[in-house]
Amino acid sequence: MVLQAIKYSRGQLEILDQLKLPHAEEYDHVYSSTDAWHAIKEMRTRGAPAIAIVAALGLAVELENMKLSSVAEEVEIFAIEKLNYLVTSRPTAVNLADAARKLTKIVQDAAATEGATGGDVKEAYIQAAEQMLVADVQDNEAIGKHGAEWIMQNTVAGKQGQVSLLTHCNTGSLATAGYGTALGVIRSLHSKGSLKHAFCTETRPYNQGSRLTAFELVHDEIPATLVTDSMAAALLRLKGPTEHIAAIVVGADRVAANGDTANKIGTYSLAIVAKYHGVKFLVAAPRTTIDLDTKSGHDIVIEERPGREVTVIKGPRHDGVSLDLNVVETVSIAANGIGVWNPSFDVTPAELIDGIITEVGVIEKDSNGEFHMDEVFKTEGTK
Numbered sequence: 001m002v003l004q005a006i007k008y009s010r011g012q013l014e015i016l017d018q019l020k021l022p023h024a025e026e027y028d029h030v031y032s033s034t035d036a037w038h039a040i041k042e043m044r045t046r047g048a049p050a051i052a053i054v055a056a057l058g059l060a061v062e063l064e065n066m067k068l069s070s071v072a073e074e075v076e077i078f079a080i081e082k083l084n085y086l087v088t089s090r091p092t093a094v095n096l097a098d099a100a101r102k103l104t105k106i107v108q109d110a111a112a113t114e115g116a117t118g119g120d121v122k123e124a125y126i127q128a129a130e131q132m133l134v135a136d137v138q139d140n141e142a143i144g145k146h147g148a149e150w151i152m153q154n155t156v157a158g159k160q161g162q163v164s165l166l167t168h169c170n171t172g173s174l175a176t177a178g179y180g181t182a183l184g185v186i187r188s189l190h191s192k193g194s195l196k197h198a199f200c201t202e203t204r205p206y207n208q209g210s211r212l213t214a215f216e217l218v219h220d221e222i223p224a225t226l227v228t229d230s231m232a233a234a235l236l237r238l239k240g241p242t243e244h245i246a247a248i249v250v251g252a253d254r255v256a257a258n259g260d261t262a263n264k265i266g267t268y269s270l271a272i273v274a275k276y277h278g279v280k281f282l283v284a285a286p287r288t289t290i291d292l293d294t295k296s297g298h299d300i301v302i303e304e305r306p307g308r309e310v311t312v313i314k315g316p317r318h319d320g321v322s323l324d325l326n327v328v329e330t331v332s333i334a335a336n337g338i339g340v341w342n343p344s345f346d347v348t349p350a351e352l353i354d355g356i357i358t359e360v361g362v363i364e365k366d367s368n369g370e371f372h373m374d375e376v377f378k379t380e381g382t383k
């Protein structure tokens with residue numbers, strides 16, 4: 001069975017509530033842009049591509065089911081207002097802002113067409129939003145393929161036939177429309193028999209690794225081991241038959257024009273650890289995550305989340321022997337009164353990144369050690 005975080009058909013949208021995973025698989029209905037905004041803000045849906053798609057489809061469902069004005073300009077104004085609102089839900093992942101910008105242009109063009117009605121603007125919007133869902137899965141499969149090939153050609157273990165990888169956060173079917181980016185690379189290697197073992201970090205404080213990536217790895221029966229974030233350096237020292245990490249592959253929330261990459265907090269530490277150990281460090285992201293308007297990582301706004309995400313954990317009761325899924329407990333794990341800093345993302349300097357895997361190929365640095373992210377928009381498609 002394929003994991004599906006987003007279930008969509010015309011006029012209907014459901015999202016898998018990721019706060020309840022891995023213990024319960026429950027879907028929430030999203031009826032409107034307001035519902036989508038809350039699902040994103042509360043992290044019931046998360047991951048850069050998934051956030052953009054849920055936002056786009058949340059408004060598509062609202063437009064499909066509401067009684068709309070027949071005046072094209074009125075529908076245009078309504079849609080643009082909602083898109084601007086959706087963008088305020090989470091600031092760091094650029095995919096949402098990118099989707100909103102593209103959809104805004106679509107409704108503007110549709111409304112400006114001679115004789116257009118409100119229904120025409122609605123239809124143009126919905127078709128474009130639906131296309132984003134389809135395109136994301138195709139892009140992820142291409143990312144998986146390019147990443148797997150690069151790793152097999154550019155690592156010692158790859159040249160010998162099988163690799164072990166470490167990944168961080170969740171970048172799989174739950175973070176995208178399907179298949180995943182960094183986890184898509186792992187899936188691709190696994191499907192070819194080229195993956196020896198996957199290691200995933202717990203990814204504190206929100207545990208996207210232990211709750212979500214581990215869930216996907218178990219679901220797909222991929223040989224895998226969970227480690228805490230603080231174990232990465234020790235893991236990279238190991239040279240065992242399975243524990244010899246060939247590369248660290250992570251996703252991204254925003255890649256600046258110079259290749260600096262914002263991703264889940266802890267990514268920067270992993271890149272430093274990889275550099276020290278001579279292990280390849282790769283970022284896997286669709287072109288919708290590349291933001292040419294952001295020149296470097298210094299310009300990326302990092303979302304700060306509530307301190308309680310660090311001081312408190314939530315989960316089903318465990319009595320030391322078994323789980324009771326009917327009782328969800330919230331437990332304090334920090335000294336009462338301590339101050340907390342909780343940035344949700346960090347920025348990894350391009351200097352520490354060996355390659356950026358996109359759906360059109362792997363971007364490497366030039367002879368001066370610089371990425372040219374604009375190159376990916378020259379091959380096909382435009383920004």
Ligand code: MRU
Pocket residue numbers: 046047048049093168169170171172175176180181182208250251252253263264265344
């Ligand atoms: O806070 P989250 O869970 O939305 O953060 C997700 C990440 O940082 C992912 O690594 C990133 O969005 C890439 S998802 C394909």
